[in-house]
Amino acid sequence: MGNAPRAAEGFLNNMSSELKTVFVGLAGLGNVGAGVYKNLLKNGDLLTDRTGVRLQVKRIAVRSPEKHVGLQIPEGMLTTDWRDLVRDPEIPIIVELIGGVTEAYDLVKTAILAGKTVVTGNKALLAGHGYELVALAEREDVPLYFEAAVAGGIPIIKAVREALIGNHIQAIYGIINGTTNYILTRMSEAGLGYGEALGEAQALGYAEADPTLDVNGWDAGHKAIILAWLSYGHWVKPEQVHVEGITQISQTDLTFARGMGYAMKLVAVIRLDATNHIEVRVQPCLIPQSNIMANVHGVMNAVAVYGDIVGETLFYGSGAGQNATSSSVISDLADAADNLTNEAGTNNGFVPQGHYGACLPVDETLSRYYLRLRVDDRPGVVASISTIIAEHGIGILSLVQPEVDAGADADLMLMLHQATFGRMKQAVAAIAGLECVLAVPVLLRVETLKAR
Numbered sequence: 483m484g485n486a487p488r489a490a491e492g493f494l495n496n497m498s499s500e501l502k503t504v505f506v507g508l509a510g511l512g513n514v515g516a517g518v519y520k521n522l523l524k525n526g527d528l529l530t531d532r533t534g535v536r537l538q539v540k541r542i543a544v545r546s547p548e549k550h551v552g553l554q555i556p557e558g559m560l561t562t563d564w565r566d567l568v569r570d571p572e573i574p575i576i577v578e579l580i581g582g583v584t585e586a587y588d589l590v591k592t593a594i595l596a597g598k599t600v601v602t603g604n605k606a607l608l609a610g611h612g613y614e615l616v617a618l619a620e621r622e623d624v625p626l627y628f629e630a631a632v633a634g635g636i637p638i639i640k641a642v643r644e645a646l647i648g649n650h651i652q653a654i655y656g657i658i659n660g661t662t663n664y665i666l667t668r669m670s671e672a673g674l675g676y677g678e679a680l681g682e683a684q685a686l687g688y689a690e691a692d693p694t695l696d697v698n699g700w701d702a703g704h705k706a707i708i709l710a711w712l713s714y715g716h717w718v719k720p721e722q723v724h725v726e727g728i729t730q731i732s733q734t735d736l737t738f739a740r741g742m743g744y745a746m747k748l749v750a751v752i753r754l755d756a757t758n759h760i761e762v763r764v765q766p767c768l769i770p771q772s773n774i775m776a777n778v779h780g781v782m783n784a785v786a787v788y789g790d791i792v793g794e795t796l797f798y799g800s801g802a803g804q805n806a807t808s809s810s811v812i813s814d815l816a817d818a819a820d821n822l823t824n825e826a827g828t829n830n831g832f833v834p835q836g837h838y839g840a841c842l843p844v845d846e847t848l849s850r851y852y853l854r855l856r857v858d859d860r861p862g863v864v865a866s867i868s869t870i871i872a873e874h875g876i877g878i879l880s881l882v883q884p885e886v887d888a889g890a891d892a893d894l895m896l897m898l899h900q901a902t903f904g905r906m907k908q909a910v911a912a913i914a915g916l917e918c919v920l921a922v923p924v925l926l927r928v929e930t931l932k933a934r
């Protein structure tokens with residue numbers, strides 16, 4: 483960016499020795515914040531060797547100082563007011579890890595307006611206010627970094643923004659929520675119930691403070707919005723994103739899927755259609771066991787990025803947790819410090835906004851489907867269901883009904899050819915109205931994870 487930001491001038495003028503110290507203000511000392519603090523101490527010398535800069539946390543803003551005695555934080559470093567960080571002229575970098583949106587928005591905006599470089603891991607904040615905050619940072623000529631906002635420890639932001647800069651991004655498929663991947667893995671492999679698996683994910687520090695955002699798919703939805711912006715220069719509004727969570731996934735569907743050679747994953751789909759419309763959606767999907775993504779288990783995340791020059795790339799790593807996520811924050815800190823201390827400035831953290839066109843309405847999105855129906859086991863049931871499917875112009879790939887005792891209800895499971903979501907929903911609504919259908923149908927996407 484050429485010139486060091488305003489807030490850096492004071493501290494840069496004071497740097498006379500060879501080794502430059504860059505002070506950091508850390509807002510939030512939860513799971514990830516504590517990881518940043520500990521790992522900056524642990525690998526501080528390594529970072530200094532590699533960057534020529536000593537990154538040092540100067541002040542930390544927390545809600546309840548008494549909760550953090552175990553971290554042995556030097557006296558005077560803690561404050562309960564994040565404004566103390568922003569006001570400190572010696573602190574040029576603010577790390578926002580307080581989570582939530584309202585206060586985090588105030589913090590980030592105030593810091594940018596004060597000329598501070600901001601590092602955040604807050605995907606909900608960026609998904610809702612990214613357009614405004616990026617524009618503000620650009621106007622104020624201060625960098626805004628957010629590697630930790632998507633896929634924990636995987637450097638996917640750098641990969642899409644820098645390493646793949648020469649590509650039109652055709653599609654991204656991501657398993658980008660560690661908690662739900664952990665839950666689905668434990669339900670599928672250990673036969674755990676949903677609640678028990680969620681409890682484990684919370685105990686391991688993977689889930690958000692409010693795990694609702696994980697299990698209802700919105701944590702992944704927020705990350706998908708960020709990836710769509712990086713790929714297409716277009717901020718998709720949350721209300722334009724179709725998001726389904728995993729709370730309705732049952733052992734029955736996991737077992738059926740496995741029996742047919744599929745794994746169940748919460749998948750974010752971000753891609754362009756032939757008319758340059760952007761598709762952004764998140765939902766539990768059946769993906770072929772033969773695809774490498776099907777073997778992404780537990781808290782691991784994976785992001786497959788298809789570029790028109792590079793072809794398929796795949797990024798894999800821990801998608802949540804203290805150490806993995808703090809690694810991404812620290813990478814941003816190194817970039818930020820480099821940008822502040824290097825006259826030439828290599829990276830201002832901006833990507834363009836507003837390149838591509840409109841969003842593809844979810845009803846026009848295409849995929850194959852899995853449909854499970856709880857039905858009466860009597861003559862004519864399959865005929866009436868398959869008639870409705872045919873009337874909607876949808877083809878049946880396969881149909882399975884495991885044998886049940888006479889008089890018992892049966893599960894009828896259909897794999898369907900590609901159709902628009904809108905047409906599929908109409909067919910399912912008609913099927914649900916049949917007298918022989920005894921429960922709400924289960925409709926899931928089947929994704930083959932191809933470039934188009």
Ligand code: HSE
Pocket residue numbers: 631633634658659660661662688689690696701801802803
């Ligand atoms: N709760 C998130 C997850 C943390 O499970 O992926 C990383 O964003």
